[in-house]
Amino acid sequence: MASYVLKGIRDGLLSLVDDDLGNTIDDLALPSGELSESIQSQFDEGKALRMSVLTAMWKQVVDEATVTNEGQ
Template identity: 35%
Template sequence: MADDFESGSSGASQTYPMQCSALRKNGFVMLKGRPCKIVEMTTSKTGKHGHAKVHLVGIDIFTSKKLEDICPSTHNMDVPNVSRKDYQMIDINDSYLTLLDDGGETREDLKLPEGELGQDIEKRHGNGDSFLVTVLNAIGEECVVGIKNLN
């Protein structure tokens, strides 16, 4: 009798544990289930038998929302695996970007970012400028976070 098991993704490869006291400012951490860049960290000493607590303030790397959490310094927190990649900007179709990577592969699955960054990309593209866009990838999400000039 053979059992048939379906494999499911645990999401474990998207984050890794790190002791709270080992986290550093400008590093990344998961706060309330979102990947954040740490902008502020304070450690408070507690009473006679308590643990030192770390107060973390982070900015969500995709939505720019401010998130906070408090964690005992000896506990582990999840740290997202964040990757950054530059793509050459080719075109904009229905508010989706057409991008070219180093290997000559194109992709058309990223939306034009909202706000100032999106307006800047549209303006530069309209002017016929050649430039790179920086894409951040973490926990299965991707978004354009910056622009670089091509020399």
């Protein structure tokens, strides 16, 4: 599992950056259900979020989102 910082949301896609290497993901879909609603609302409130991204069988999905103190 990898950890990324959420930089933006556009048209249902997340823009994420890896702090350690600077790698970006710009085409990861918002997960469905409550997690999606939570991510969107916290992002809209200006909270900094860290995403746990699970990769399996060449697919990536957000498994968890946590509020961080970064950028505050």
